[in-house]
Amino acid sequence: MHIPIILLIRPQMGENIGAVARAMGNFGLSELRIVAPRDGWPNPQAEAVAGHALPILQAARIFPDVVSAMQDIARAYATTARSRDVEKRVVIPETAIQEITQSSVGQGGKIALVFGPERTGLTNEDMSWCDSIVTIPTTEYASLNLAQSVVVMGYEWFKQSLGESGLESERSDTLIPAPIEQYDQFFRKLEGYLDAAEFFKVPEKKPGMWLNIKNMLLRGRFTEQEIRTMHGIIRALSETKSPS
Amino acid sequence: MHIPIILLIRPQMGENIGAVARAMGNFGLSELRIVAPRDGWPNPQAEAVAGHALPILQAARIFPDVVSAMQDIARAYATTARSRDVEKRVVIPETAIQEITQSSVGQGGKIALVFGPERTGLTNEDMSWCDSIVTIPTTEYASLNLAQSVVVMGYEWFKQSLGESGLESERSDTLIPAPIEQYDQFFRKLEGYLDAAEFFKVPEKKPGMWLNIKNMLLRGRFTEQEIRTMHGIIRALSETKSPS
Numbered sequence: 001m002h003i004p005i006i007l008l009i010r011p012q013m014g015e016n017i018g019a020v021a022r023a024m025g026n027f028g029l030s031e032l033r034i035v036a037p038r039d040g041w042p043n044p045q046a047e048a049v050a051g052h053a054l055p056i057l058q059a060a061r062i063f064p065d066v067v068s069a070m071q072d073i074a075r076a077y078a079t080t081a082r083s084r085d086v087e088k089r090v091v092i093p094e095t096a097i098q099e100i101t102q103s104s105v106g107q108g109g110k111i112a113l114v115f116g117p118e119r120t121g122l123t124n125e126d127m128s129w130c131d132s133i134v135t136i137p138t139t140e141y142a143s144l145n146l147a148q149s150v151v152v153m154g155y156e157w158f159k160q161s162l163g164e165s166g167l168e169s170e171r172s173d174t175l176i177p178a179p180i181e182q183y184d185q186f187f188r189k190l191e192g193y194l195d196a197a198e199f200f201k202v203p204e205k206k207p208g209m210w211l212n213i214k215n216m217l218l219r220g221r222f223t224e225q226e227i228r229t230m231h232g233i234i235r236a237l238s239e240t241k242s243p244s
Numbered sequence: 245m246h247i248p249i250i251l252l253i254r255p256q257m258g259e260n261i262g263a264v265a266r267a268m269g270n271f272g273l274s275e276l277r278i279v280a281p282r283d284g285w286p287n288p289q290a291e292a293v294a295g296h297a298l299p300i301l302q303a304a305r306i307f308p309d310v311v312s313a314m315q316d317i318a319r320a321y322a323t324t325a326r327s328r329d330v331e332k333r334v335v336i337p338e339t340a341i342q343e344i345t346q347s348s349v350g351q352g353g354k355i356a357l358v359f360g361p362e363r364t365g366l367t368n369e370d371m372s373w374c375d376s377i378v379t380i381p382t383t384e385y386a387s388l389n390l391a392q393s394v395v396v397m398g399y400e401w402f403k404q405s406l407g408e409s410g411l412e413s414e415r416s417d418t419l420i421p422a423p424i425e426q427y428d429q430f431f432r433k434l435e436g437y438l439d440a441a442e443f444f445k446v447p448e449k450k451p452g453m454w455l456n457i458k459n460m461l462l463r464g465r466f467t468e469q470e471i472r473t474m475h476g477i478i479r480a481l482s483e484t485k486s487p488s
Contacts, residue, residue, distance in 0.1 A: 023392070026382040052385040094403070137402055138270040141296040144395065148267070151392045152399050158381055159338070190477075197480040213473060220464030229457060233434075236441035237481035 002100050004157060005031045005112045006150060007069055007076070009126050012038045012118050018049025018057065019147035020115075025053035027154030028161070032060040033112075035069045070129055075100075076112040078130035079149055080122050081142040088133045096134045097156040113153050118146055177221040186227050187214055193238050246344050246355050248401060249275045250394060251313055251320075253370050254361045256282045262293025262301065263391035264359075269297035271398030272405070276304040277356075279313045314373055314424035318353025319344075319465070322374035323393055324366050325386040332377045332459070340378045341400040353423055357397050362390055372458050373424060375465060421465040430471050431458055437482045 006024055011017050011034060021032060037043060041062045050057045063069035070076060077096045078088070091099075100111050114130055116122035127133065136144060136152050144152070191210065200206040222230065250268055255261050255278060265276060281287060285306045294301045307313035314320060321340045322332070335343075344355050358374055360366035371377065380388060380396050388396070435454065444450040466474065 022387055025385045026388055028383045051387060053387075092403070136399065137406060139272045139402075141269045143266055143295060143297075144270055148392060148395045151388065151395055155380065155396050155399070158383075159336070162381060193481055194477065197483065199476065199480040209473075212470070213477070216464060216466055216470045216473070218464075220460060220462075222460055226456070226460045229453075229460070233438065233443065233457070234481055236443040237437055237478055239441065 002111050003029060003031070004077075004100055004153075005033055005073070005110055007033045007035070007073075007112045007114045008037075008146070009035045009066060009114060009122060010038065010117045011115075011146065014039055014043035014045025014047075015049050016118060016146045017043060018046035018053075019145075020150045021046070021050045021053040021056040021060075023147045023150040023154055024056055025051075026151070027158035029154055029157065030056055030059070032056055033063060033069050034060055035063050035066055037062065038117075066126055066129055070112065073110050073112045076114050076130040077132050077134045078114045078116075078122050078127045079134045079136070079153065080116065080127070081135065081138070081144065088127065088130065090133045090135055093134055093136055093153055093156045094160075096132065097153070097160050100157070101160050113150075115146060115149060176223055178224045178227045182224060182227045183218060183222075186230055187217075189231060190234055193234055197238070247273060247275070247405075248321075248344055248397075249277055249317070249354055249356045251277045251279070251317075251356045251358045252281075252390070253279045253310060253358060253366060254282060255359075255390065256362050258283055258287035258289025258291075259293050260362060260390045261287060262290035262297075263389075264394045265290070265294045265297040265300040265304070267391045267394040267398055268300055269295075270395070271402035273398055273401065274300055274303075276300055277307060277313050278304055279307050279310055281306065282361075310370055310373055311424065311428050314356065315428075316354055316423045316425065317356045318421040318423050320356045320358050320374040320424075321376050321378045322358045322360075322366050322371045323378045323380070323397065324360065324371070325379065325382070325388070332371065332374065332463075334377045334379055337378055337380055337397055337400045338404075340376065341397070341404045344401070345404050353421060357394075359390060359393060368455060372455050372462070375462065420467055422468045422471045426468060426471045427462060427466075430474055431461075433475060434478055437478055441482070 006020065006029055008017065008020060011020075017034065017037065024030065024032065034041070039045075046057055047054060077091075096113075113134070114122065114126070116126060134153070136142075136149060138144065190213075194200065200209060250264065250273055252261065252264060255264075261278065261281065268274065268276065278285070283289075290301055291298060321335075340357075357378070358366065358370070360370060378397070380386075380393060382388065434457075438444065444453060
């Protein structure tokens, strides 16, 4: 699978470069290239922000211009908030990442996600080296910063590269629902207590009410321990008087 | 369609609160609630960062604690990086947002995305008021900051709310969860009865036990009618003797 390269064009603030490296680390991206960073390189502010991602920053390669940075790139996506007068196809991040994860670009060919300077974004000249434009869908107030844009692209990449595997759990592993047998015992006990308390005032209504109560208590699927707790609760309540 | 509320619990830095508002503005989220902001409110640093999103910040509602902030919330997702020893289901952002956009929670019931303090994250007590945990998939170096986490959730929401427009939801369940306010009243009542019944025999163990009980009873998300039934049950049990 292709792991996209993050390519920053003329970034300005060191903090932002460090935050980009950090965002990359979250999502398993490791190759950073930087074209003509405004404040030179290495950049202490960038290093101060990078945290765990310092190795990503230290391994970053610096280039004087876009063309030299893209020598081995076989496909490039220009990330920009606005659609401009550039004759390129425009895709959303999900589509771009689908194309990257399913790409048939050969072994040698690398794929880059390209980000422009903080204030001005990518120029038409920068974008001329890219195949497609990726636009993160936002309201008219598009104000994602550089690292946040990398977060969105990295999130999509990590999500899709993981696929469906093991990301979710209906519950934590310890939450094993009690078998119906135990629910049944608990319901019998509860019904006995409720009958004794004359909870069901109108006998004809009891079957429907009792069904509703069983439904609502089953819905959360208590564990065995929780069923024991419920036994304890109804026993404690039934053996004492009301508090007030 | 439900537009989720962003609920920040005990946020620390004003800049981060401002950045959250800004992230919200990008993705069409407008309702911000804040529980006990460390540096008070209003917060000049937050306003300095907010930019276009200043109106979101100015309309933010401040609450002293989680329960008061969640009074009208019918479903809440706790955003946390690590899975903890909390008995909750865990979903990825995509699933959480699918559930929100397709939810049939009634008009009055609101949905919240809940975020903890920058350093420490949500406590188990905070999470006890939430139905599910949302974990943004990352590598082991999970270091997304507060605003970046809001960016990911906002991005998923905006993407899906755009995409789903005009699609009919397939589910139409008639079970409308009661808002937290009613759960809170019920829990207070139950706690009073249990204290009076000396249910918590070992005082040091009460906080953990009580948290477990609240978690298990919240899990099935009772409706308003069901909460009334629960009141009736515990009242009936408490006012009578054991049947045998």
